[in-house]
Amino acid sequence: MTILLFGIAKDIVGSPTLSVPTSSVTGKKIPKTVGELKTFLSGTYPELNKLSSMAVAVNHNYAEDHEIINSYDEIALIPPVSGG
Template sequence: MTILLFGITKDIVGSSTLSVPTSSVTGRKIPKTVKELKQFLGETYPELNKLSSLAVAVNNAYAEDSETINSYDEIALIPPVSGG
């Protein structure tokens, strides 16, 4: 599963995209929901846990934590945005 990263999330991960395994090769639980994906990413990149908010978009729409995700979905992390 490929995740698009923007803003501070891109800086934390060090790339504009991130691949998350869709099989249990690593022995870790494969994320099946947005909430599980956030937990997976927070364990892999602890700095993400320090963000005041982190929205997830699935197929170009904001997703609730309970939404199911699949390996073919387009997923994006939307960091907090400040404006002026």
């Protein structure tokens, strides 16, 4: 599963994309929902926990924590944005 990263999330991870395993090779639970993905990422990248919010988009639509994700979905992490 490939995740697109933007803003500070990209800086924290150190890359504009992140590959999350879709099989249990690592022994960790594979994320099946947006909420599980957030938990997985915050455990892997604790700095993400310091953000005031983190939106997740699945296939170009904002997604709630209960929504199911698949390995073929386009997933994006969207951190808080400021502008002027």
